[in-house]
Amino acid sequence: MQNIPVVKMGIISVSRGCFPIELSEMRRHNVAKAYGADLYECPICVETELDAKKAVEDVKAAGVDALVVFLGNFGPETPETMIADMFDGPLMYTCAAEGDGDLMNGRGDAYCGMLNASYNLGLRGKKVYIPEYPCGTAEEVAQQIREFVPVATALVGLKGLKIFAFGPRPNDFLACNAPIKALYDLGVAVEEHSELDLLVAYNKHKDDPRIPAKVEEMAAELGNENPYAGVLPRLAQYELTLEDWMKDNLGCSKYAAFANKCWPAFQTEFGFVPCYVNSRFTGRGIPISCEVDIYGALSEYIGLCVSNAPVTLLDINNSVPAQIYNEDIKGKCDYRLNETFMGFHCG
Structure with missing residues (x-):
């Protein structure tokens, strides 16, 4: 019996109207390439509320179980957080670090947009996964997604x-x-x-x-x-x-x-x-x-x-006697006596 889900991951990029959409699309494609074939790349880059609806419909049709919303530039606060209302599955939000392209004409300000997205998600009462540092190059974002997979697997499994x-x-x-x-x-x-x-x-x-x-x-x-x-x-x-x-x-x-x-x-x-x-x-x-x-x-x-x-x-069953600590642990492991315990389970 396959008793845990095999999660299909997807990624949707978003773009604010005053930034070039091509920048977000390029950065999304770079993330998908760095991650590999197991990541479904939604072809719709979200600028408007209707884009958000179409993008979510697309990933659902592709069988996506868990979704990454990727701010390739600053991002549109309302449409990008509406995705969390529309997609009934684990969600991760992260953004692109600067450096993919011309730093003058290719600046995305996605880090600032990520702060606003976080605040908007809070206003909507949505719980999503946000990496400790939700910003990165294509390779770094791909690694963030890999770290999200076990979390998404657990959330899908529990349902x-x-x-x-x-x-x-x-x-x-x-x-x-x-x-x-x-x-x-x-x-x-x-x-x-x-x-x-x-x-x-x-x-x-x-x-x-x-x-x-x-x-x-x-x-x-x-x-x-x-x-x-x-x-x-x-x-x-x-x-x-x-x-x-x-x-x-x-x-x-x-x-x-x-x-x-x-x-x-x-x-x-x-x-x-x-x-x-x-x-x-x-x-x-x-x-x-x-x-x-x-x-x-x-x-x-x-x-x-x-x-x-x-x-x-494994139960935390009892404390370690000082004699045993001094003979078997002290000087061999970097633990103090009150940081140790004996574990037990009847089975």
Whole structure:
């Protein structure tokens, strides 16, 4: 399963009427050339509100998921920020540094325009990605776009994400009990069930004909010194249960993560701990957090989108004893005692 989006990036250049449009078009083309073929270059340079509408329609038709608005010169404040109203996806705003062309007749004042664009976006209440220094040569802007891609991937992914949660969040774990409205604000779907629902689904997979092949796969992965041989059929049954649940209940969402109950009743009722299966899912890019930690699952999924690598959670568990610090850390790493901690997770 492809559990994170493959984002198609696009770029729209803008131009203020009192500056030559050719300057902005040339600079946009230089950025596209420096970035490479994966960046869609919109042929419409925006000077007016109607240009903005046409340009957004063009990039949508091209399948663009995330967009760069590039000020090749000062830029038209209203049309360029209207793009943020019209494009429903991650947006980055940046501008051209001087130097591409004649410094007398080819001056663009884009840096000044970027300040005004930022203020106008604030007036419109729009949240966009603005690089730390939103100005650069073609190569520098291309690098800014590359750094924007992981951010855009996470934002697009969250709008297509469904988090399946099994079990009430554990008593006296307030850190796992944050209100989930903030997830809905991000566009994340949350589907909550009792762990009894999970147990019923698990029991329905008893004697599933796919279990032997799954056991064989797990055994090959664990190797000769396999401490879980006796429990592998149950682990395989559980893994198939989660796979089928995800397939059958994803609905309108595109991507999935889980936040599942894992203790204390899980061990007695299911007859095993789920950590190994959780790890296998996470290794395939489908995060499963423990303790019905919905925000933990969200964090893991964001980390997956940003890094394109498996992500898990590690507790800041306890402080490092001074004796261990003095023997193993001091003088070897540039950390003070109170800057260290011991990390732990049960899985």
